Amino acid sequence: xxxxxxxxxxxxxxxxxxxxxxxxxxxxxxxxxxxxxxxxxxxxxxxxxxxxxxxxxxxxxxxxxxxxxxxxxxxxxxxxxxxxxxxxxxxxxxxxxxxxxxxxxxxxxxxxxxxxxxxxxxxxxxxxxxxxxxxxxxxxxxxxxxxxxxxxxxxxxxxxxxxxxxxxxxxxxxxxxxxxxxxxxxxxxxxxxxxxxxxxxxxxxxxxxxxxxxxxxxxxxxxxxxxxxxxxxxxxxxxxxxxxxxxxxxxxxxxxxxxxxxxxxxxxxxxxxxxxxxxxxxxxxxxxxxxxxxxxxxxxxxxxxxxxxxxxxxxxxxxxxxxxxxxxxxxxxxxxxxxxxxxxxxxxxxxxxxxxxxxxxxxxxxxxxxx
Numbered sequence: 001x002x003x004x005x006x007x008x009x010x011x012x013x014x015x016x017x018x019x020x021x022x023x024x025x026x027x028x029x030x031x032x033x034x035x036x037x038x039x040x041x042x043x044x045x046x047x048x049x050x051x052x053x054x055x056x057x058x059x060x061x062x063x064x065x066x067x068x069x070x071x072x073x074x075x076x077x078x079x080x081x082x083x084x085x086x087x088x089x090x091x092x093x094x095x096x097x098x099x100x101x102x103x104x105x106x107x108x109x110x111x112x113x114x115x116x117x118x119x120x121x122x123x124x125x126x127x128x129x130x131x132x133x134x135x136x137x138x139x140x141x142x143x144x145x146x147x148x149x150x151x152x153x154x155x156x157x158x159x160x161x162x163x164x165x166x167x168x169x170x171x172x173x174x175x176x177x178x179x180x181x182x183x184x185x186x187x188x189x190x191x192x193x194x195x196x197x198x199x200x201x202x203x204x205x206x207x208x209x210x211x212x213x214x215x216x217x218x219x220x221x222x223x224x225x226x227x228x229x230x231x232x233x234x235x236x237x238x239x240x241x242x243x244x245x246x247x248x249x250x251x252x253x254x255x256x257x258x259x260x261x262x263x264x265x266x267x268x269x270x271x272x273x274x275x276x277x278x279x280x281x282x283x284x285x286x287x288x289x290x291x292x293x294x295x296x297x298x299x300x301x302x303x304x305x306x307x308x309x310x311x312x313x314x315x316x317x318x319x320x321x322x323x324x325x326x327x328x329x330x331x332x333x334x335x336x337x338x339x340x341x342x343x344x345x346x347x348x349x350x351x352x353x354x355x356x357x358x359x360x361x362x363x364x365x366x367x368x369x370x371x
Contacts, residue, residue, distance in 0.1 A: 004272065009033040010287045013041050013051065017227060018270040020053040021235065023115060028060055035062035039069060044290045045226040049077040050119045074118075080163065081111070081118035087164050088125055092200045094140055095129075103128040103191055103201040105169065106215070109208060113235040121228070124158070124165035128187065131170040141166070172211070179253055180214055206242050210249045213259045220258070224289025234266040 004027065006012050012033050019026035029035075039062075042048035052074035061067050088108055095102045107122030114120045129137055138148055138157075146159040146166065156169040172187045173180040184190075191201040203211060212232065219225040250256035265282055267273045275283075327340050 006031065009037055009041065010283070013038055013045075013047075014227065014269050014283075016051045016054040017047050017231060019057075020050045021115065021119065021231060022270070023053075025057045026054045028058060035066050039066065041287075043073070045228060045287075046121045046123075047227050047231070049074040049121060050231075053119070077121055078118045080121075083164060084108070084122065084125055085117065087166075090144070091125075091127065091141075091166070092194075092197065094144070095137075096197050096199050098136065098140060099199055100133050100137060100140075101130055101188065101199050101201070103188065103203070105172070105211075109202060110212070110232050110236070113232070113239065120232070124167050126156075126167045126169060128169045128172055134168075134170055137168055141168070173214070183249070183253060184211075205239060206245045206249075209236055209241055209246060210253070212236060213250065213255060213262070214253060216262065217255045217258050224285060226286055226289050230262070230266050230269055230286065233262050234270050237263065237266070 004011075004015060006015055006027065012027075012029065012031070016026050016038075038051075039048060042051045048070060052070040055061060055067070055070055062070065088104065092102070092104070105126040105128055107120060108125050108127075111117040111120035111122065141148060141159045144161065146161045148157055148159045156167045156171075159166040159168060171181075172184045187203075188201060190207040191203050194200050194202060202208070216225060216229050216233070219229070246259075247256065250259050261279075261282065264273070265279055268275045268279055269283075327336075330336060330340065
């Protein structure tokens, strides 16, 4: 890992992440890549805290003021991790006491695959419940001091009690993702209970990995997804997984080739496997995406998949169910749909919406041109 050929700041950042998660000394910054730029890139991908573990092992560290910023981020995530794990325990015990079936999802599970839980940053805690328990959960979360902007049209709702943010999901995937909703008709059947609980669940190893890839796939082909997902992929696969079981499910969901390529890419990054033009392009796309993807990537992906005409139609004439999420009044007054389509267009135009700005640029740029 520490004798690789590094030619760009992006390659050095990946190298620093890899050395941190494998707990080995990284290569010195012999190319004199700008530390401020590296910090900005690391923050863009939510890996600044993990990179700090590598930088602290270097003989020649960044300037002290900049090193202080790296350490502040790392120490902040250590504190945040402690608080988040404590809150997961509090909520689990509260739900258990009230006999509410729940499942811990996403980063709250993934972080335990890492050498240290604080290495895996998560912005919020994701918990799945049965839809019929929504009101009961809302009351319980309120008792804990959380404030919720509740919307029954969303498949999840955000509960906030700074510095903690919780997403309570009433469905594991949105209803419009048909192939995935069919697979997850009763997700609790694909889960196991924690030993100390009767009502708190987690997915078994194979099902968790399948869900991780499905979630990754959604982000990758929407606005993109960053370094952290590849690190997750690498660490999850350090554990025993029934590959034949996973392969069958991946084929059923139509994401087998994606999983195969992501698995390979993680080993190119962190195990030194040889790359090629295809994986180099994947790396460039991931590096451009940041933690959760970008508006530009999403628009370009939509144009490539559906064409410019369909992008315009889909952007303006959002289906009734989607418009209900944005404008709940439609559930009571559905005849307002055409009026709200027109309102949506004018609102975007006159408020200077960033997504519209990028979409217009994308629609009128020639092939191969940069935005």
